[in-house]
Amino acid sequence: MTCPFPTNDYLNDGGLRASAYRTAKQGRRATPAGRRHEKPEGFGSGEHLASLARAMYVTWFLQRTGFGELPLAQFHAAEQYMETANRRGAETNAWYLDEDGYPYFERILTLHDRQLDAAPAPSLIEADEELMCFIRRTKPSPLPLPLRGKEQAVGL
Template sequence: MDMSRKSSHTSRKPGRKPLTRDMLLPLPVAKVRAMSLEHHLALAAMHSGRGSVEQMNVLLKVTYLTYFMADAAHESVDLDLFRAAETAFECCGLRGHRDGNWTLPTADHDVLARILALHDRQLGSMPSWRYTEAWARIHAFLRSDAQSPLPAPACA
């Protein structure tokens, strides 16, 4: 028996399961369309003044999913865009809790529409394991005491 060859099991990182064929492919088209529809309907509801905390939570999750997926793929992201989204969510949440007005002004809508467009492109092209990994990062963030998963802005 030739012992000079490494077993395929020894070349993998310990504790990491091999990726399946389905994990290497993008999410199924029907699932991507359904998720995209949910995201865009939430944005439309918020912009039209018919939003709620549930729609805001959908948009908040998709914003962080988009950031985590781009970060894991080492894609350059416009952090200012994501910070603007966080500011929009903060203002919307304050209005919503204060007077039940869960709306997004046009400028905030436009910021989130750009993030949704990026997320739609990600879902159509990235392997599904990136999506699963991004969800794991969201859950880790939610368990933490951090106010935001975004890196702190650099001081000038």
């Protein structure tokens, strides 16, 4: 890893898994709480969206190392819905995802749950390190550029 990240807190595999499961649960709670029809005023703050973004990107990083197989377009679509929600939240303080975005996040979070059960602690640590490195950079996304043609369409 090119970006140093202190891993002292993660030396105990049980502590790492507990932390990862807490993060996943936050993402799970943020998803239904953010449905506009359930709470028309939005759902609080950007913290809910940040939990979803964290789960989405960690899922991508783990998938790249062999834990899961969702199409890249699935992640790009979710990222677009996230960006729309962040812009809207910053402008209006109404923090919610558009209804059409939920299937993308549900699939990503389902994979994330399976990854947390299957991935060994070093893989979880590496994915978290990659997330921290991404956050420190000015790059708008850790995802590779979208493929043209066959991966553009994501069937739901």
